[in-house]
Amino acid sequence: MLLEIALPLTNPVLKFLLILVIILFAPIILNKIKIPHLLGLIIAGAIVGPKGINLIERDSGIILSGTAGLLYIMFLAGLEIDLVDFKKNSKKSIVFGVYTFCIPMLLGTLAGLYILKLSMPTSVLLASMFASHTLIAYPLVSKMGIAKNIAVNITVGGTLITDTLALLVLAVIVGMTTGEVTTEFWIRLFLYITLFGLTVMLLFPIIGRWFFKRFDDSVSQYIFVLVMVFLGAVLAELAGVEAIIGAFLSGLALNRLIPHTSPLMNRIEFVGNAIFIPFFLIGVGMLIDYRVFFNDLETIKVALVMIIVATSAKFLAAWFTQKTFQFSADQRRLIFGLSNAQAAATLAAVLVGYNIITGETPAGDPIRLLNENILNGTILMILFTCTIASFIAQRGAKNIALSESLNAESDILENSERVLIPISNIDTIDELINLGITVKSKTNKDNLYALSIVDNSTIDNIGDKQAQKILNKATITASATDNKIQEILRYDSSIVNGINSVVKEQKITDLILGLHISKGISDSFLGNLTEGILTRCNITTLIYKPAQPLNTIKRHLIIVPENSEKDLGFPSWINKVWNIARNTGAQLVFYANNETLHFIEQLQSKQSLSCTSEEFSDWEDLLILAKNFRKDDNLILILSRIDRPSYNKTMSKIPFYLNKYFKETSYMLIYPMQAGALISSKIDFKNPTVNAPLERLDQLGKIIGRLFRKKTK
Template sequence: MVFLNIIETSLPLTNPVLKFLIILIIILIAPIFLGKLKIPHILGLIIAGAIIGPNGFNLLLRDSSIILSGTAGLLYIMFLAGLEIDMAEFKRNSAKSFLFGMYTFLIPMIIGILVGIYILDFSTITSVLLASMFASHTLIAYPILSKFGVTKNRAVNISVGGTMITDILALLVLAVIVGMHNGEVNMQFWIKLSISILVFGFIVLYVFPIIGRWFLKKYQDKVSQYIFVLAMVFLGSFLAELAGVEAIIGAFLTGLALNRLIPTTSPLMNRIEFVGNAIFIPFFLIGVGMLVNYKAFISDFETIKVAAVMTITATSCKYIAAWLTQKSLNFSIDERRLIFGLSNAQAAATLAAVLIGYNVIIGETPDGEPIRLLGESILNGAIIMILITCTIATFVAQKGARNLSLSGTQTLEREENENEERILIPISNPETVEELINFSTLIKSKSNKHGLYALNIVLNNTSTEEENQRAKKILEKAEDMAASTDVFLQRLLRYDFNITNGITGVIKENNITDLVLGFHSGKAISENFLGKLTNGILSNSDATTFVYKAVQPMATIKRHVIIIPAFAENEIGFRFWLLKVWNISRNSGAKLLFYAPSRTLEILLEIQKLHQIEAEFKSYNTWNNFSEIAAEVMVDDNIILVLSRENQTSYNKEMNKTSDLITTYFPNNSFILIYPRQNGVSEEVLMGLNNPSLLPPIERLDKAAKDIFNYFKGSS
């Protein structure tokens, strides 16, 4: 009897434990059940919210807890859009984003005003506010694109940039209309709004990165880092509201500000995406579903009329904008689907506009009933419009994303030996494990099917049980670190009489293509170390070898300075290490600065045209004097020195003085030494890469570049 008394029997439920349990069950079951019906999980959560909400079975109210979690989910979507965007692509496409932003704002505004006045018979001010609802949109479908791995597509970049433009303009229209009603729109209003937006933008885009870099350098605790990022998101959102714009703008700009501090392959990014997709974003979608009032749709003809007109108008305008963008920029049909899918969903800004308009009283009826700027029929019609547009958007975005993802998978087909990337990380010091794993995930290609290999060598002649246990714990730590980035890591514990023999043996036994060696941050690199490396590992293995010393976390690096010797392009391993350097920029968004002879720069510039990243290229021919480069190197730069094995094409005797050069010119910077791979290309390629005398210079360049392009295409 006592047990029965504590069970709630009345609806809606108020027991917090039971409420949370029901929501978790929905988050778990809705995507699984509806996935079998080919219905996007996002739409499933919205439908589930409508079923359990106050207008459905009334299991739950859309109370403050749902609103709070939903608000966090909406901000999360916008933050992730800014965080995952390719910054180099975003800058290059700024003009295209502006074009789409104007299309997707002006077309709905013009058509919406005409529809409001001539079809729905609304007043001019009501029609303008209605049109601003059509112009704005929410990136509801963004998690779908993230799932299919197409968030860095140019169409997505343009859509996200255009979203910010149209939402800002639509919300400004809303602010002006409310201000006009309150009699506040004057010169002082515009000055105050302009100054507050400029101050807000400066703080978020320029001050936030400084704070973020300082915090991530100083504090390595994973929980603290996540809470810090979450706090920055809400701080940016609050500052946006203080400036007079919606919080979603602040969340997006915070994502842009922290973009380069949180690489896509980092454990922190993995935690951010996991918590958002598991908790916050589903809460938002369920909350949107709770707003749906199907009863109004079937009982009131005026609501049916308004909802139908609003839905058709909004969808048509967004499709026209997407179609014009596709034709103007020569995009594919699937890229148009991405643009339309991202821009058609009406939710956040639409809700803001309709609720504010509904609460603005412009008069009274003879019976004393309030006359609202936006009536109840528009409120209910907007909810129906949100449901239908979100449904259309999710289906269209899913189709476009799936097609592009399949197309991208096909480009990964290439020679078997190139597709079998295997990265080995010998580890012995617990203090360097985290940075070595982070660095390895940063250079890893998408086509990598084997994950990472972590190796610890226990010396047969001196090992003790304590040392054996220590080796196992270090490998377990490496495995945990890799798992936090969703990367599989294979642990290798080897017993050998010699560390060098152990490493080279594992390289041969496992067909290792890339070797990552760590160097303790508290020690200075010595000629003795390089000598043992050269005479031991380098002389007995052909793998691309990276020697990495981390002075600061890789995520806090602003720029990578790559110094390349003469004739590096003639080395067999040129394209292999170059792809890894390209991956650093792709996965972290950091800028690359190349110093190389003009002949090498020609190839790099050709690659840059086809596989664009944010990079700068400078001609440099003197290897033994880095004073000119050192003068431009800053505190947060990472130095990458491309070296060579002795007797190879790009080998220079001055490379024997590498430790002195680093100590003299870059004593306080992180650095990476790269020794190119010495096998893995066909005889035909060798003719073009290793024997320049057999071909005229321009033909040699074309031959080398073509082969490198094909390798990049297969690994991107």
């Protein structure tokens, strides 16, 4: 059968091929002339759409994919937000939300009444369109690695506020126009929204934690996430607000369950940026009609008023926010760029208003709440604001990203941190690799080493094949998070000797060992570890027994011995614990004596982490903590080599305690690098995600000395 080609294209294969070509080449071509790729997709959609050369209709397929892309943008914004910073900066988000809602509402209402000569309901509805905005530039900002900047954080929080209020205004205006605004209307609206918010924020995390504990299949986990996104969107619409609010809250609800370094997060971002979000941007472009510039002067007038008022109002909101919180000019650009783009809620409001008929003209034509001039003007406003938002956000994001990179200390060596993960059990590979990715710094993606040791006394090659199979699985797990792992296959008669040799040969700084989920930690294991590795390899060593996935842990209880801050490896292990909390969103609870807690709190005060501390001096009372242990807790014990400053004789009883009282729970033992180390490390407390060995050991000694002098003062 011959392929028939007619315009607009109707063959689904041709349509999908054309869209993929646009997604592939539009950003490449336009980036050469410094046009952001997001804007490139919108322009491409306008060219091939029904109001351009009419290659593709904006049919139900485009609308469905575009809706999914819009929800994806809002979901990612909720998923990637730093919840600790979000809570810390909630007041700033509220202030910005008030600015970016009230200023457009005021200017928009006045412009509608006195410039466009519209009625009060129409003017208020028009103003609500200016107040809302869509985070179209968010993927661009996220790609530059500054999604956790405070300016981004409060803008995302403010988006939730202003979009919710704008959509509530839409619901009220529609209700007033149709005569439905009664006491019952307000009660029903309040109850529905409250019930919706509580359901998503309280029930979704419980469902998610239950699912992730029982199903580890990557496809099932991704489909589950999509189900939760669209379920949240449906619940939002049932509550009387737009679906984008539900998608955003779904992201917040699942935030702690999807670590930023996890394979699942990598899949979510990849599919969204490759398929869903480009479909949405192309669909927005298809709404743009350039012909109105030449056909109707009234439309041009309305469009100019809308563009000027919307852009000015959003700039003023960003400017007031900058002055209120003493932000930089680039942070103001970032706020303005993220909040200026009009698309999702604006389209929803204009289409609803356009479809409401309030009467008829003498000629029998319908009188609409929002007329065709406003509808066309809205499309032009979307084009203009998305263009401005893309350029401004890109400029601000580039400058901030450059500034952050320049603030890093010049002596940091990205290739210095080397994490070794010996693996022998195929069932524990995923958890060990994910732990290694979670605790390591982000400056280098190829500093992971997976080691499999084969007994060189065997005469067959069965061990070789099994070892290579295990290494291959480790490589696949790491690559799913966009990290590279270096495979090491070693032949040795002793596992301990093999590990020690690789540590020295590869200059390893950190060692991660795993315990089988169904087995405990024996005295002989700890004895062999102490004699064979800890005394011969003075590096930070983590021993991990996962009873449940790391991303389902709610709290990490860290038991810190007295004088732990005097250990050479103190900066290294505490930074790794911080990385666990930073990448998973779990809470940290430190147990130590007052002197050690004070030292930790001084350092932690500079971090955006959810941390609490409790005084704990006597390790003989360790079992008392077992009573406070919850189902989704992880116990982290900071141990010591014998005869070191932080050693406690109770540590010899740890295997017995763990096997008897913590057998069904997750726990982690950390042996820091201690005095006499062959390898030392430095932590940059201004940028604690970065670890790098120093060339000389005495440099770290000076750093620790300065910290103690500050503490004693």
